[in-house]
Amino acid sequence: MLRGSKVxxxxxxxxxxxxxxxxxxxxxxNTSRAxxxxxxxxxxxxxxxxxxxxxxxxxLASFSVVDLxxxxxxxxxTLWGIDNHNRSAHIGLGLLPSARGKGYGTDVxxxxxxxxxxxxxxxxxxxxxxxxxxxxxxxxERNGFVREGVxxxxxxxxxxxxxxxxxxxxxxxxxxxSAG
Numbered sequence: 001m002l003r004g005s006k007v008x009x010x011x012x013x014x015x016x017x018x019x020x021x022x023x024x025x026x027x028x029x030n031t032s033r034a035x036x037x038x039x040x041x042x043x044x045x046x047x048x049x050x051x052x053x054x055x056x057x058x059x060l061a062s063f064s065v066v067d068l069x070x071x072x073x074x075x076x077x078t079l080w081g082i083d084n085h086n087r088s089a090h091i092g093l094g095l096l097p098s099a100r101g102k103g104y105g106t107d108v109x110x111x112x113x114x115x116x117x118x119x120x121x122x123x124x125x126x127x128x129x130x131x132x133x134x135x136x137x138x139x140x141e142r143n144g145f146v147r148e149g150v151x152x153x154x155x156x157x158x159x160x161x162x163x164x165x166x167x168x169x170x171x172x173x174x175x176x177x178s179a180g
Contacts, residue, residue: 002063002115004107005177009063009077009115012053016064016073018044020051023096024076032158033130034094051076058082061115065093065108074099077108079116079125087123089116093136105139110177113143117171124170130155131163143177145169 002009021044025031031039035050042049053062059082065075075095082089093108109127116122127145129136141147145167153161 002111003068004111006068006107007074007104007111008066008068009111010066012051012062012064017049017051019073020076021049024094025050029158036155065104074104077112079112082120087121089122089125091125091127100135105135106142109139109143113169113174114176117174122171124168127167128164130157131165137165140167143169144173144175
């Protein structure tokens with residue numbers, strides 16, 4: 001397990017999947033804002049669900065996020081689009097509704113930075129998020145990410161186009177926090 005100050009990132013357990021599916025995926029608005037594609041119903045237990053991990057996928061590292069004090073599942077974290085040639089990847093996370101607003105997001109981003117830069121030897125990490133996602137913007141910026149641009153009207157979400165903010169962090173600009 002990778003540890004931050006509040007959260008641990010561990011392998012996805014089978015019992016995590018129904019909780020993540022019910023609390024994150026079944027929330028149509030949240031999923032539509034987070035995944036960049038239209039929501040569709042997925043049968044519980046399906047091997048097509050976004051929370052089912054393919055351990056052989058090379059460009060993806062999926063984690064379950066747990067509270068270090070209680071061990072309770074609080075969300076999901078992903079390093080995706082891992083490009084070993086350019087040594088870059090994208091960061092994504094989703095917190096259960098009960099876990100939001102408690103500082104977990106900032107800690108998850110910190111642990112994913114440690115994983116990307118120290119464990120994987122990457123040079124650049126990137127986050128794309130909706131321009132009104134203040135929690136993710138704050139978590140990214142607290143970890144040293146810099147706003148690199150706005151992709152105007154680039155995301156179709158629930159009947160309207162929304163702007164996305166692109167943030168980046170290079171390993172030489174990263175200030176590690178206690179993670180490991």
